[in-house]
Amino acid sequence: MLIQFHFKNFKSFRDDTILDFSATESQDNEYRVVKVADERILTAAGIFGPNASGKSNVIKAFRYMTDYVTSSIIYSRDEARGIKRLTPFLFDNKSKDAESLFEVYFSSSTAKGYTIYNYGFTINPNGVVEEWLNYRNKSSKNFKTLFYRGKNEVDLSGIPEKRRENIKISLEKETLILSLGSFLKINKFKTVINWFLQNRITNFANPRENEGLSHQAPIGFADSKEIQNKVVNYLAAFDNSIVGFDVEVLKLDDDGQRTINIKTKHKNLDGGTVLLPLSQESDGTLKMFALYQFIQDCMDRGSVLLVDELNSRLHPLLVRNILLTFLNPDVNTNHAQIIFTSHDAWQLENNILRTDEMWFTNKDQNGISRLYSLAEFEANDDEKNYAENYLLGQYGAIPSLKPLMQMGDTKNG
Template identity: 30%
Template sequence: MLINFTVGNYRSFKEKKTLSMEATAIKELKESVIVKDGYKLLPSAVIYGANSSGKSNFLKAIDKFKEIVITSSKLNSTDKLDITPFLLNENTAKEPSYFEVELLIDSTVYTYGFMADNERVHEEWLYEKKGKKEICLFVRTEEGIGVTDDYPEGKGLEERVRDNGLFLAVVDSFNGKIAKEIISKFSDIIPISGIDHEHWFRFTNNMCKELDYQEEILDFLTSMNVGFDNFEIPADEEVAKRVKAYTIHHLHNDKGDITGEKRFSMIEHESSGTNKLFDLAALVIAVLAIGQVLVIDELDSKLHPLLTQHIISMFNDPEKNPNGAQLIFATHDTNLLNVKTFRRDQIWFTEKDPTEATDLYSLVEFKEPDGTKIRNDRSFEKDYIKGRYGAIPYIKD
């Protein structure tokens, strides 16, 4: 499970900023907190902020981190890492970007990170924590790589890493057990766009055909009252012709009696919101079943607020989320800003300072002018719209 993710000097993030999925000591919605191996972790987190405030950049940082880790072993020595630092400062524009993740894997906490620019990896590190004791497994600096005696799987591989490659990926390629466990967990982090989601319908189709998940997917869709009673997956040749699926509707006579069925093309006849729900249905179900981390930019796009809230509630409900899946998303939907949907430590904001650098902060950290923290009986939505927490657009008259 994800405990923390930190990024610095990447796109609009100049300083290091951390989004924490570790639950604080507040009392609201205790039932939604995931208790595992002595840790109390959050099943979801939402990020609010004005347009161009850095919400998407933070989610892109997670995506870039995963991409670099997963593809490192496949790169050639001349390949670029495609990393963009904070360019609005003379110094940071020349410095490497910072990425670090803290993961809980089988009662062990691993802290892994690296600093890299477009050309090469400058630093890299891995720490392991069992109970209260944290030990260093390896550290990479400009001078070289130091592997401790607690990390024998990395011994003898120090010279096999390229300048633009990760040492963790090298150890994984030589079947290092710890490296393999960590990298496999990075594969469980799934960043997607809530706007550009159309290609995910193939995953839904395959889940229906190959794993017989049609009933579960239908339950997911009908629970949100999408208007049809069933659906059919098209043949492969129809998919090639841009047929996503067929929805089955009841035919009625003038008395309202059901007299038959009518089949519609989902792309041609159903709403864009219904199409989005179908595209993402299998993904949401799979993430909840396996216990993965789903990262979505613009989750609310094309969806009614109640439908967005329903998806969030599936992650926040221990019965529907028994394996500790986590949802991190950005939105402008202020209807979700209420104490019945989120704890204060699940609500995050992004705001740019006068130098156009993004700040990231949680509502639970926010303090009133008198130094007191925000109470849980306040109207979060009303206060946010009024600018109480910042992170809103200021429109010139």
């Protein structure tokens, strides 16, 4: 489970920024707080705020870290300089030339219990500046260092001796020790890499990504009636008009990948069925179809789902239903987690999220974003009008509005 995500100097976030899944002392919905070793962990974090306040950049920071961790082993090649994608805070001269930081704390279950990992790195346009990997077992309060890489030193004393020389010989300035060590099959390194690989990130605010995902079928969907029926039951949570699917395999490419044509089956008034191309379904249905595999993967693996603009094209009650899937420990038995951004203030008011599960982003007059939790504000438990208070500006993170230009006042010269 993700315990904490920490980043700095990335896009609109200039300063240290922490998204913390550690539960506060609040007893609100205590039954769904997950106890891991000596940690009390939450399964949801909703990020609210105005347009251009930095909500999406929190998701993008996590995506950048994930992409770099899983791909840095190829970044030393001239044709794959992924490091160039890094965008620091650009609106002051000091930050635009400084390194950016990315760090996570997360738990991983083993046969002996839980292990807590702390992994992070700093990076600038020239390469990796600093990198570290620490861990502690359930029975230990102190972290042990697996490796540390600084500007002038590389300490590999925590890894098998026979691997140290291979890493020293192969390490490039753009390459992470973690990525290289996983390639060399060092078990704890592989555990960290696999944790990143199992998480799912999607951006429904991006039309291209949204369009592409909506036409990707779940794994095994073409061949398995069982999986197709699972998707039907899943969609029935909001639309029971779809009673089945008709799947046609059109062709195989040179890599054995198949192109399939999917049609949805609907009942007609005469008791028969009508087939419709999947593409003709509503935007909400296409979005839920795309989310199915992501939600299923995270539920099965106990991983993290990150969704930008979760409320886009979805009814608030359906968003609530998705959140309840993650928040209900009887359903979410593997402790999957969700991080989502939203403009929908109703999600603050429907008595579903704890105050430490509600987060806000705000951007000041200098263009600097800040992330903070509702738990930082004192609240009267008898007056939990979070949505109303939010819209009244008591928590910040609302747009500063000015009148739109009056089109009718425009005069021809």
